[in-house]
Amino acid sequence: MTRPPTALTIAGSDSGGGAGLQADLKTFLCCGVHGMSAVTAVTAQHSRGVVGVHALPGSFVAAQVMAVATDIGVDATKTGMLANADVITAVVQVLQSVDVGPLVVDPVSASQHGDPLLADDAVTALTSKLFPLAALVTPNLPEVKVLLGLEVRDRAGMREAAKRLFEFGPRWVLVKGGHLDSDQPAVDVLYDGSSFSELSAPRHPSVHTHGSGDTLAAATAASLARGLDVPAAVAAGKEFITSAVEGSFPLGSGRGPVGHFWRVRQ
Ligand code: PLP
Numbered sequence: 001m002t003r004p005p006t007a008l009t010i011a012g013s014d015s016g017g018g019a020g021l022q023a024d025l026k027t028f029l030c031c032g033v034h035g036m037s038a039v040t041a042v043t044a045q046h047s048r049g050v051v052g053v054h055a056l057p058g059s060f061v062a063a064q065v066m067a068v069a070t071d072i073g074v075d076a077t078k079t080g081m082l083a084n085a086d087v088i089t090a091v092v093q094v095l096q097s098v099d100v101g102p103l104v105v106d107p108v109s110a111s112q113h114g115d116p117l118l119a120d121d122a123v124t125a126l127t128s129k130l131f132p133l134a135a136l137v138t139p140n141l142p143e144v145k146v147l148l149g150l151e152v153r154d155r156a157g158m159r160e161a162a163k164r165l166f167e168f169g170p171r172w173v174l175v176k177g178g179h180l181d182s183d184q185p186a187v188d189v190l191y192d193g194s195s196f197s198e199l200s201a202p203r204h205p206s207v208h209t210h211g212s213g214d215t216l217a218a219a220t221a222a223s224l225a226r227g228l229d230v231p232a233a234v235a236a237g238k239e240f241i242t243s244a245v246e247g248s249f250p251l252g253s254g255r256g257p258v259g260h261f262w263r264v265r266q
Pocket of ligand 1: 012013014019020021043045080081108110112113117209210211213214
């Protein structure tokens, strides 16, 4: 019997289970991929925000990656919350020494509630050291602001952001437009250094979108693990998150999560 495709998430834990590595592992499962995790930080959080963060030493994050990559094998990898420059530097070093398949970098910097998930001085490490290893980076518009200092207001601004982010060295850039005009379809811009394509999906009016960025990147990584190329994997990821937002639900007294398990929910 052959093993199924495998995917690794290098990400933070969300105790509420809606975002972070919990979102990634559920998404991997629902995309038919064996999920594995290297924990970067443990957060204490509920539906109203992040109340505590405890980052792991970078060397121990790298040890988790090394352990699974050298024995189990990794067909695709996704990074989420990386917390600080120590973790990023260690992750970059280990990713340069083992094969973990194509890398999707979701440049998580803050939660939707505005709680910081990345130290201010870690942005340069992220763009200069990790981005060059990425097959794909997937910023949303607040993340574009953190990474480039660029305020994007329209589709032309998304293209400009994609071009500038491409300069850091990833092979593809997906700028997600979900934060633009809430009465329009959700349009994302994909760029490979020479041409742009746009992915559009109907917008579902839900406030329960906690974990949406993680879920899109994880579904895309799962598709890469299954052998799809980047444009096809991004299209599959967009389809998955569109259904997950439709299947979102209230949880706690704040913002609920997207329904990662929409495919199997009764
Ligand atoms: N917590 C962790 C550990 C995360 O990785 C993320 C996003 O990547 C979040 C919280 C924030 O999720 P959201 O911005 O969807 O609320």
